[in-house]
Amino acid sequence: QSMLTQPPSVSAAPGQRVTLSCSGSNSNIGNNLVSWYQQLPGAAPRLLIYENNQRPSGIPDRFSGSRSGTSATLGITGLQTGDEADYYCGTWDSSLSAPVFGGGTKLTVL
């Protein structure tokens, strides 16, 4: 069972905005930085967001991240069919002294 909780699936229409949630505790999200990963079908995960809201070079500004308390959110605007993927949140867990991940959310763009 993952330390971070994500909804198993979310769906939205092309062009819309969607938010994906990630819930944790004070031992992880509440006191550490959050990252987000995109995994397209058949591909390896790719870093989308690090340090709560920073985008690596090459990641479009349609993707944004935020953290509040023990939860984090990934926002995607202007949804495209190519955004259909699994999305994972990650952070450090101070109790485990280890990085941890959420169980992932499958985003369907229909």
Next chain:
Amino acid sequence: EVQLLEAGGRLGTAGGSLRLSCAASGFTFRSYAMSWVRQTPGKALEWVSTITGSSANTYYTDSVKGRFSISRDNSKDILFLQMNNLRAEDTAVYYCAIVSGLYDYFEYWGQGTLVTVSS
């Protein structure tokens, strides 16, 4: 361009051993900490191990401590994961990754190599 190419995944038996490798290119390998992250058949991601750039420090998730060993050869830009006393629950796709920040996020990932352990 950063490239990470894993190899060594195959069908193994419970109690047996496997050695994974990850060939790195496109960056100064010795300057970066590296990790192994695995993805189970149920698609959960799990951090396995991290090694600092100089190999001075290594870290493991509890479930592999005493069984897995991470190492690197900075003269050849290769990362290794020696997996001993394999268990069925080690079945996963294993990714090598550049770990950044406070060892809390994974900046680049390889394409993965599949390890299947039969009991």
